[in-house]
Amino acid sequence: MNSELTRLLEKYEQRILGQNTNLRLLLAAVLSGGHVLLEGVPGTGKTQMVRTLANLLGGTFQRIQFTPDLLPSDITGSAIFNMKENTFQTVKGPIFTNILLADEINRTPAKTQAALLEAMEEKQVTIQGSTFPLEDVFFVVATQNSIEFEGTYPLPEAQQDRFLFKLYIEFPSFEEEQHILKEMLENTFSVGEADSVLDMASFLSIQKEIEAVTVSEDILNYTMQIVRKTRESDAIRFGASTRAAISIGKAAKAWAYLAERNYVTPDDIKMVARPALRHRIQLSPHAELEGATVDQIINELVGAVTVPR
Structure with missing residues (x-):
């Protein structure tokens, strides 16, 4: 693994306690x-968690606080008329950045959430007919509160499918939380911005190295069997799409790279399958009535697929 990336992970885990697996999964998804x-x-x-990662990666960073009255143009930008020059000018919104934190994304209605769709899929934004x-x-790293909380709007299926994880x-x-409490009360907790470890040129270079990670035919077959199982299970109302299979494959390559390997193993697929599928499938009514959770069903499906040797 790249030495700069190793240093980034060390700094990340020092600043965000108790979330080591999620930190690595977040980094793998971004890479x-x-x-x-x-x-x-x-x-x-x-x-x-997101702000610290953005600081460590370098590049530009913007944060949008999503609220019920947020408009799509508050995200993408708009064209305004300049009376002095008698022309329309485009004012670009905060989406024109490297790292966008969409904070509490499900506190705004679907119309505003949809302003991110084109950007997340095609890396472009259309403002008043101009692209x-x-x-x-x-x-985009978006945070959301649990949908049971008051004042939240469920994300549309098309929006959720744009997220890799x-x-x-x-x-x-208990010990980690006690440690955080102690440091905060004694003012010894690191609250300042972390210094960047990478720049965007290094980031792109690492992405090129990840693309070279090998995925064998057996692993491809294993991935497709897992995804197709989600479409055949009686416990699932809507199964995962082809994009889900692509997401698992890409994420597994990044996870293997973080483990200092140049090839993907079945364990890599198992590690990334749950976060890559849990927002892409819907349980059937009878599964929900029985108290099953999405993660439980995914674990059962993955366990039912024969692991390649």
Whole structure:
């Protein structure tokens, strides 16, 4: 693994405690060019997790606080009339950046959420009929509160499918949480911005190295069997799409790279399958009535597929 990336991970884990697996999954998703959805209750450090990663990666960073009255033009930008010059001018919105933090994305209605669709899929934005390309390195990390919370709007299926991963941010362990509390009360917790470890040129170079990670025919077959199982299960109402299979493959290559391997193993596929599928499938009514969770069903499906030797 790249030495700069090793140093980045070390710094990341020093600043964000109790989330080591999620930190690595978040980094793997970003390195594979994907967008990430973070879900958890307020106060679990979702925003801090994204801001710290953005600082460590370098590049430009913008944060949008999503609220019920946010307009699509507040994200993408708009064309305004310049009376002095008697012409229309395009004012670009905060989406023109390398790293976009969409904070509490599900607190705004679907119309505004949809303003991100074109940008996330095609890396471009259309403003008043004119199309503008985004940066070569562009990814969205969105945070959302659990949908049971008041004042939240579920993300449309098409919007969710644009995210490579959905990560659940759980509470840290007792010891880790006690350590955070102690450092905060003693004012010894690192609250300042982290210094960047990478720049965008280094980031693109690492992405090129990840593209060279090998995926064998057996691993491709294993991935497709998992995805197709989601379409055949009685517990699932809507199965995963082809984009889900592509997401698993790309994320597994990045995960293998972080493990200092130049090839993907079945364990890499198992590691990334759950966060890559949990937001792309819908449980059938009888599965929900029985109290099954999406993660449980995914684990069962993955376990039912024969692992290649």
